[in-house]
Structures are given as C-alpha cells and as structure tokens.
Amino acid sequence: DSGVTQTPKHLITATGQRVTLRCSPRSGDLSVYWYQQSLDQGLQFLIQYYNGEERAKGNILERFSAQQFPDLHSELNLSSLELGDSALYFCASSVGPYGSTDTQYFGPGTRLTVL
Amino acid sequence: DQQVKQNSPSLSVQEGRISILNCDYTNSMFDYFLWYKKYPAEGPTFLISISSIKDKNEDGRFTVFLNKSAKHLSLHIVPSQPGDSAVYFCAASLGNTDKLIFGTGTRLQVFP
Numbered sequence: 365d366s367g368v369t370q371t372p373k374h375l376i377t378a379t380g381q382r383v384t385l386r387c388s389p390r391s392g393d394l395s396v397y398w399y400q401q402s403l404d405q406g407l408q409f410l411i412q413y414y415n416g417e418e419r420a421k422g423n424i425l426e427r428f429s430a431q432q433f434p435d436l437h438s439e440l441n442l443s444s445l446e447l448g449d450s451a452l453y454f455c456a457s458s459v460g461p462y463g464s465t466d467t468q469y470f471g472p473g474t475r476l477t478v479l
Numbered sequence: 480d481q482q483v484k485q486n487s488p489s490l491s492v493q494e495g496r497i498s499i500l501n502c503d504y505t506n507s508m509f510d511y512f513l514w515y516k517k518y519p520a521e522g523p524t525f526l527i528s529i530s531s532i533k534d535k536n537e538d539g540r541f542t543v544f545l546n547k548s549a550k551h552l553s554l555h556i557v558p559s560q561p562g563d564s565a566v567y568f569c570a571a572s573l574g575n576t577d578k579l580i581f582g583t584g585t586r587l588q589v590f591p
Contacts, residue, residue, distance in 0.1 A: 366522060399581075406483070406568060406581035407523070420578055454522050463579055464511040464572035470522030 367391065368471035370455050376477045382443040385474045389436055389457030395419070396438040397468060398430055401452040413438055414461040445478045452476075482506050483571050485582035492589050498556040500585050502569035507550065509571040513579065514543060514554050517566045526567075527554070559589045 367390035377383055389396050398410040409422035413432035424430075427445075432438045442449060452473045458466035484503045492498045500514075510531040515523035529536040529543045529552075536543050542555045552571075556563055566586050570579040 366524070368522070404583065406485075406583040407570075407579075409578045409580070412577075420576065422578055456522070461577070463577035464513075464574065465528075467525045468579070470515075470524070472520065472522050 366469040366471060368455060368457050368469050370453075370471035370474050372474060373472070374475050374477075376479065377445060378479055379445055379447060381445050381478075382441065383445065383476065385440040385442070385453055385455075385476075387438045387440070387455030387457075387471060389438070389455075390469055393457035393459050393469070394436065395458045395461055395463070395466065396432055396436070397456040397458070397463065398424075398438070398440050399454040399456065401454065401473075402448075402450075407454060409463075410440070412463055419461055420463060442476070447478050450476055450478045481583075482509075483569060483580050483582040485567075485569060485585050487585050488583070489586040489588070492559045492587065494561055494589055494591050495558045498554075498559045498563065498587055498589065500554040500556075500567050500569075500587065502552040502554075502582055504550050504552065504571050506571070506573070507547075508573055509580075510574045511572045512543070512545060512552050513570045513572075514541075515568045515570060515581075516563075517568065517584070523568060556587075559587075561589050561591065563587060564589050 399407040412420040456468040460466040513528040
C-alpha cells in the first residue's frame with residue numbers, strides 16, 4: 365500500500381459526460397501528479413500540483429482540468445468525454461516539487477470507461 | 480513521437496537466472512532515468528534510478544546500466560524470483576522540466 369488513495373476505482377460513463385477523479389496523497393506529501401495510461405501505452409504525464417499551485421503541465425487536453433485543495437487532495441475533472449478518453453488514470457504524490465528526483469508514490473488508479 | 484522506447488513487450492526468464500530489461504531513448508538531454516515496477520491492479524512502484532553522470536547504479540538484486548553514447552538503459556535482475564513477475568516501466572526526465580516520460584513497459588514473467 366503506497367498510502368495514496370484514489371476514488372472511484374472504476375467509472376463507466378457515456379460520451380459527452382463529465383467526471384471527477386479524486387486523489388488523496390500520502391501524509392506529508394505536498395506534490396500530486398496525474399497520469400493517463402491508455403491501452404498498450406506508457407504513462408502519459410498530465411499535470412503536477414505542488415502545495416496548491418500548478419507546477420508542471422504535460423499533454424493535458426483543454427477538456428481536462430485539475431486542482432489541489434488546501435487539504436492537499438486533488439481532483440481531475442474530465443469533460444465532454446470521448447471514447448478515446450477511456451484509460452487508467454493514476455495519481456502519484458511526492459514530498460517535494462521535483463518530479464524526477466523526488467520518489468513518486470502511485471495510487472492504484474481509476475479505470476475510466478467511456479461508452 | 481515516443482522519446483522513451485521499450486521494444487520488448489514481454490520477457491520470460493527462469494527463476495534464478497538473470498533478467499535483462501532494455502530501454503532506449505532519443506533525447507540526449509535527458510539527465511535522470513528511473514525504473515518502476517507494476518503489479519496488476521496496483522500503481523507503479525519506484526525501483527531504482529540513475530543520474531546521467533553515472534553509468535551504473537546497484538541496489539541489491541537490481542542494477543541499472545546507462546550507456547549515454549548509445550542512448551540505452553538496461554535493468555538487470557539477478558537472481559530473478561517469481562515475485563519479480565510484473566510490468567517494468569523505464570522513465571526519463573529533463574532536469575529543467577521535472578516531467579517523467581515513460582516507456583510502454585515490458586512484462587516480465589519469471590517461471591520456476
């Protein structure tokens with residue numbers, strides 16, 4: 365158990381809908397990262413928050429947005445969903461702001477299926 | 480454009496033997512490399528890392544080798560154990576961006 369929790373575990377929705385994925389980091393970690401893993405793909409970095417502020421941005425679509433709240437939990441909002449958004453979404457956390465050298469601890473992921 | 484490539488989707492090794500997982504990258508500016516292991520229904524777990532100023536880093540049964548001229552990274556597991564059966568991802572980063580770029584993973588199966 366990494367100490368990172370993600371809810372829900374599974375989510376099935378229809379095209380055009382909007383969903384929210386939630387992540388609680390490990391106690392004491394200030395950074396939260398979001399990744400997308402599509403079928404047979406590696407993890408694609410989406411976005412990082414550090415202590416409530418956006419720190420780094422990857423290939424995140426404009427239909428997607430995220431935020432980190434004062435209690436450090438984070439939410440990833442996906443809107444106008446398309447079939448291609450079906451994927452595993454992972455959240456990770458780390459103590460510091462450095463995505464490469466600070467060890468990232470991953471949650472178990474949320475599997476999103478868009479029908 | 481896949482900047483980090485793991486060309487072998489799967490590898491099967493007998494228990495006790497060496498497992499060698501390979502990773503190639505295209506961007507010579509990458510300065511930090513990592514390996515993660517992933518079991519089914521779990522998130523990836525950090526395994527070992529190496530800075531571009533080194534060519535080898537060892538941690539118990541796991542050793543990572545970096546060949547900068549060939550833009551090649553490998554993970555050696557010796558001896559391999561059934562519990563090592565998992566998907567292994569290599570990742571690279573540019574220091575000034577701190578973003579991790581992952582490969583597509585190699586599924587390792589260690590059989591008795």
